[in-house]
Amino acid sequence: ETKFRISVDTGPNHVRNITLRTFIERLKEASGGELVGELFESGQLYAARDEPKAVARGDIEMTVTTNSSVAAFSADLNLLDLPLFSGRSPDQVNALLDGPLGQQLSKGVEDKLGVVVPGRWFLLGFASTFGASKDIKSFADLKGLRIRVPGGAGFIARYRALGAEGVSIPFADVPLALTQGTIDALLTTNETLRSGKLHEAGVKSAFVDQVSVLYYIPLVNKAFWDKLTEEQQKQFRDAWESVILEERAEAMRRQDAAAQENAENGVVIYEPDPEELAKVNAELLALVPEIAAQLDVDPATVKLAQDEIAKLN
Amino acid sequence: MARVLAIVDAIEFWLIAIFSSVALLLACLAMIGRYIVPGLLLDWTFEVTIFATIWATFIAGARVAGMGEHVRVDTLLVHLPGRVRCWLAIFACLLGIATAAFLFWSGWTVVEEAFRWDERTTSSLRLPLWIYYLSLPLGMALLAFHLLVRSAQLFSGSVRDDDVAQNH
Amino acid sequence: MTTQIILGSAALFGLLAVGVPIYVVLAGLAIVLLIAEGGSVGGIGQDILDHMNSATLLAIPFFVIAAGFIQGGGIARSLINMASAWIGRFPSGIPMAALLATGLFSAINGSSVATVLAMGTLVVPEMLERGYKRPFALGLTAAAGTLGILIPPSMPLVVYGLVSETSVPRLFLAGLLPGLLQMACFAVVIMLMARRQGGEARAFLGWRGVARANVVALPALSVPLIVLGGIYGGFVTVTEAAALSAAVALAVSLFFYKSLRVTAIPNVVVQGMSRTAAILLIIAGADLLADWLARAGLATQLAMLVTQSELTQTQFLFMMAGVLLVLGTVLEGYSIILLTLPLTLPILDALGIDRVHYAIIMVIGIELAMLTPPVGLNLFVMAEVSKAPFSEVERGMIPFFIAMLLMWVLVIFVPEISTWLPDLVLGAAR
Numbered sequence: 001e002t003k004f005r006i007s008v009d010t011g012p013n014h015v016r017n018i019t020l021r022t023f024i025e026r027l028k029e030a031s032g033g034e035l036v037g038e039l040f041e042s043g044q045l046y047a048a049r050d051e052p053k054a055v056a057r058g059d060i061e062m063t064v065t066t067n068s069s070v071a072a073f074s075a076d077l078n079l080l081d082l083p084l085f086s087g088r089s090p091d092q093v094n095a096l097l098d099g100p101l102g103q104q105l106s107k108g109v110e111d112k113l114g115v116v117v118p119g120r121w122f123l124l125g126f127a128s129t130f131g132a133s134k135d136i137k138s139f140a141d142l143k144g145l146r147i148r149v150p151g152g153a154g155f156i157a158r159y160r161a162l163g164a165e166g167v168s169i170p171f172a173d174v175p176l177a178l179t180q181g182t183i184d185a186l187l188t189t190n191e192t193l194r195s196g197k198l199h200e201a202g203v204k205s206a207f208v209d210q211v212s213v214l215y216y217i218p219l220v221n222k223a224f225w226d227k228l229t230e231e232q233q234k235q236f237r238d239a240w241e242s243v244i245l246e247e248r249a250e251a252m253r254r255q256d257a258a259a260q261e262n263a264e265n266g267v268v269i270y271e272p273d274p275e276e277l278a279k280v281n282a283e284l285l286a287l288v289p290e291i292a293a294q295l296d297v298d299p300a301t302v303k304l305a306q307d308e309i310a311k312l313n
Numbered sequence: 314m315a316r317v318l319a320i321v322d323a324i325e326f327w328l329i330a331i332f333s334s335v336a337l338l339l340a341c342l343a344m345i346g347r348y349i350v351p352g353l354l355l356d357w358t359f360e361v362t363i364f365a366t367i368w369a370t371f372i373a374g375a376r377v378a379g380m381g382e383h384v385r386v387d388t389l390l391v392h393l394p395g396r397v398r399c400w401l402a403i404f405a406c407l408l409g410i411a412t413a414a415f416l417f418w419s420g421w422t423v424v425e426e427a428f429r430w431d432e433r434t435t436s437s438l439r440l441p442l443w444i445y446y447l448s449l450p451l452g453m454a455l456l457a458f459h460l461l462v463r464s465a466q467l468f469s470g471s472v473r474d475d476d477v478a479q480n481h
Numbered sequence: 482m483t484t485q486i487i488l489g490s491a492a493l494f495g496l497l498a499v500g501v502p503i504y505v506v507l508a509g510l511a512i513v514l515l516i517a518e519g520g521s522v523g524g525i526g527q528d529i530l531d532h533m534n535s536a537t538l539l540a541i542p543f544f545v546i547a548a549g550f551i552q553g554g555g556i557a558r559s560l561i562n563m564a565s566a567w568i569g570r571f572p573s574g575i576p577m578a579a580l581l582a583t584g585l586f587s588a589i590n591g592s593s594v595a596t597v598l599a600m601g602t603l604v605v606p607e608m609l610e611r612g613y614k615r616p617f618a619l620g621l622t623a624a625a626g627t628l629g630i631l632i633p634p635s636m637p638l639v640v641y642g643l644v645s646e647t648s649v650p651r652l653f654l655a656g657l658l659p660g661l662l663q664m665a666c667f668a669v670v671i672m673l674m675a676r677r678q679g680g681e682a683r684a685f686l687g688w689r690g691v692a693r694a695n696v697v698a699l700p701a702l703s704v705p706l707i708v709l710g711g712i713y714g715g716f717v718t719v720t721e722a723a724a725l726s727a728a729v730a731l732a733v734s735l736f737f738y739k740s741l742r743v744t745a746i747p748n749v750v751v752q753g754m755s756r757t758a759a760i761l762l763i764i765a766g767a768d769l770l771a772d773w774l775a776r777a778g779l780a781t782q783l784a785m786l787v788t789q790s791e792l793t794q795t796q797f798l799f800m801m802a803g804v805l806l807v808l809g810t811v812l813e814g815y816s817i818i819l820l821t822l823p824l825t826l827p828i829l830d831a832l833g834i835d836r837v838h839y840a841i842i843m844v845i846g847i848e849l850a851m852l853t854p855p856v857g858l859n860l861f862v863m864a865e866v867s868k869a870p871f872s873e874v875e876r877g878m879i880p881f882f883i884a885m886l887l888m889w890v891l892v893i894f895v896p897e898i899s900t901w902l903p904d905l906v907l908g909a910a911r
């Protein structure tokens with residue numbers, strides 16, 4: 001029997017945790033009880049930021065962590081913060097990341113950190129702009145607002161182009177900053193808004209501008225992986241692949257349910273005018289080379305992404 | 314020897330003062346900058362503030378150890394004769410040196426790995442994190458140095474273990 | 482595992498007893514245990530560095546430096562003189578003022594350590610100068626410093642909110658009444674004790690004297706007013722408030738009271754940083770030990786023991802209170818929340834216990850943990866700030882600790898103390 005530890009920073013009810021438990025179960029079954037995963041939840045062991053290193057060192061055997069925490073090592077992952085994907089549905093971005101683009105990004109992570117990415121990525125959902133101090137009904141309403149972004153200079157540059165100021169304050173400061181008006185809005189997902197009960201901190205509107213799609217990337221320690229037999233590695237990959245579509249469907253379902261619950265809590269949803277959305281996203285594309293250079297994204301990767309996106313249209 | 318120690322102390326003092334002041338000034342700059350020049354991309358001030366603070370912290374922590382001022386439980390100590398206290402203090406210094414030595418090794422590993430993995434911050438500056446991490450091995454080297462000096466002083470009798478409590 | 486616990490505890494108590502500095506005991510012990518558990522060499526240093534890379538810890542040295550400016554720059558003196566003019570007639574006057582100041586400071590920061598470091602720098606020297614006995618002054622300040630995490634803002638409540646999916650504004654509102662209740666309890670203790678602790682009634686200065694003390698204190702009053710206004714007016718975040726308070730305190734000391742010379746600034750800064758560093762090293766050691774506990778799953782097993790036994794609401798809450806007390810002897814705030822809360826949440830729901838109510842129970846448990854040996858951060862902070870023997874702080878804290886225990890029981894039995902205000906302002910939780 002081989003035990004391995006998986007660490008995530010979300011609580012037991014999160015879609016990531018629930019799916020991981022299914023994965024552990026299926027892998028145990030497929031390996032005839034040989035491969036036994038143990039889930040450490042709620043950030044008991046590590047914050048998201050620290051998970052990739054812990055796996056690379058072997059302090060834990062596996063994590064499934066946010067694309068932004070992996071981007072600290074593999075700059076190409078900053079690609080996901082670029083306005084390239086803005087306005088794309090999760091289904092479209094999923095398709096891109098399941099293809100050559102995603103494979104190249106995963107390969108980059110493997111090479112950089114010396115870890116194994118055993119398969120496709122979990123989906124969290126798309127992030128949009130949520131307004132507190134005033135309702136955001138159109139792109140014009142963004143002008144002059146101070147908006148909290150999750151890390152990333154990519155998002156800050158985007159909002160600056162739209163006349164708003166992106167600030168990256170710690171998430172722990174967000175509820176109070178919203179209550180007191182230190183920030184006017186934030187970039188996040190419906191599910192994060194719901195679980196943080198941010199409507200009680202003053203969030204009143206959702207502007208569905210679909211800024212970015214967020215993912216969780218599976219990382220496995222290389223030494224642990226190499227100790228497995230080829231048979232076991234295959235069982236591992238198969239068990240992982242078996243939960244991917246369920247996870248993505250459940251993530252989408254939860255985001256929809258969260259949007260509905262937020263609406264019941266008084267968060268008014270504003271859909272941007274499709275023509276305006278297309279126009280703004282097209283304009284933002286001009287920013288891509290500049291931000292990509294600033295974030296050290298390989299131009300070849302940007303090119304690959306652009307080519308793949310072109311195929312979608 | 315006393316001259317060397319005085320010079321080390323002065324260098325440490327000014328490093329702590331400079332790092333702390335830089336941290337404070339940057340934090341204020343971020344606050345004011347938001348109102349005066351809203352367009353300025355100041356997303357990096359926070360992490361530089363943290364970098365400066367951690368450097369100040371580790372240097373100050375080592376310096377405090379040199380003065381024998383780290384907090385300890387003295388409930389039992391106060392009832393012991395001076396000689397026993399002195400030996401216990403030397404023992405404590407040696408444990409401290411062992412801990413510092415391990416953390417030096419450990420911190421150095423972190424620096425090396427961050428260098429190898431090219432780990433960077435998420436701001437527009439994309440600062441290399443080994444600059445931040447380097448504070449741990451250097452702080453621990455400084456700590457070991459101070460503890461070594463102090464145990465020599467305790468051994469030779471030039472300082473007493475209870476000097477601190479009586480000075481304040 | 483049992484062997485590790487027995488050997489570990491023996492080493493912990495033994496080394497502490499023979500006077501090995503606390504940071505060495507905690508870090509050294511944790512390193513041995515983590516290596517035995519299969520942890521990597523680099524991972525241990527990384528743990529320390531990652532824990533320190535946080536906005537909450539960043540605020541601590543700033544607040545302490547601010548307190549240094551306030552204390553050295555005449556601001557504290559003029560504020561205390563003002564308080565003394567009003568209530569110096571009563572033997573309990575100055576400790577009451579200290580308690581009030583601590584309550585106010587708690588409203589601008591969310592950390593117990595920052596509060597007790599800053600207040601230890603500020604009010605303890607004033608109380609000693611006015612003849613109060615040292616254990617009393619130290620014990621009061623160590624215990625009152627815990628208000629930092631009960632009176633909003635509060636970092637442990639933020640972490641609780643994140644883990645339990647409870648809204649942070651609701652939790653902050655919930656902490657307000659219990660915070661005031663704790664201040665009231667302490668006020669009673671002070672009134673009962675002050676006279677025997679060196680508190681002396683002073684002659685009333687007359688209303689003219691009161692007026693003059695107030696005028697002199699006006700610039701000093703601007704420090705708390707600007708910082709409170711900055712936070713609650715939405716101009717600065719909680720993290721920035723620390724830097725703001727240092728800047729305002731420095732400006733007021735330099736330009737109004739002129740009792741702080743420019744050449745003295747580096748000294749104040751280095752002293753503040755040194756005090757913080759001494760405590761941060763202890764926190765780093767405590768974090769390492771907590772990491773080992775997380776990996777070994779000990780706290781989790783203890784919590785599971787309680788959550789699996791079939792208990793009524795009240796029985797369960799008291800059992801958990803016991804668990805919090807036990808864990809609190811060696812663990813600090815965030816570790817306690819992260820290690821026990823995820824397991825506890827389903828039971829809370831099953832027994833129909835309000836998560837907001839439990840949040841306050843937990844935070845008071847964490848407050849008590851800051852005061853219990855062997856690892857009680859507030860006790861260490863007071864010993865560090867005052868250079869007084871650890872045992873004096875411990876002794877002086879006991880009456881206040883007992884008052885907090887009684888308050889805890891009250892808060893457990895009467896959920897409304899915690900839930901009434903948030904339900905009133907935000908509506909009942911769904």
Ligand code: NA
Pocket residue numbers: 586587588589590591592628629630631632633634635
């Ligand atoms: Na507070």
Ligand code: NA
Pocket residue numbers: 809810811812849850851852853854855856857858
């Ligand atoms: Na304790």
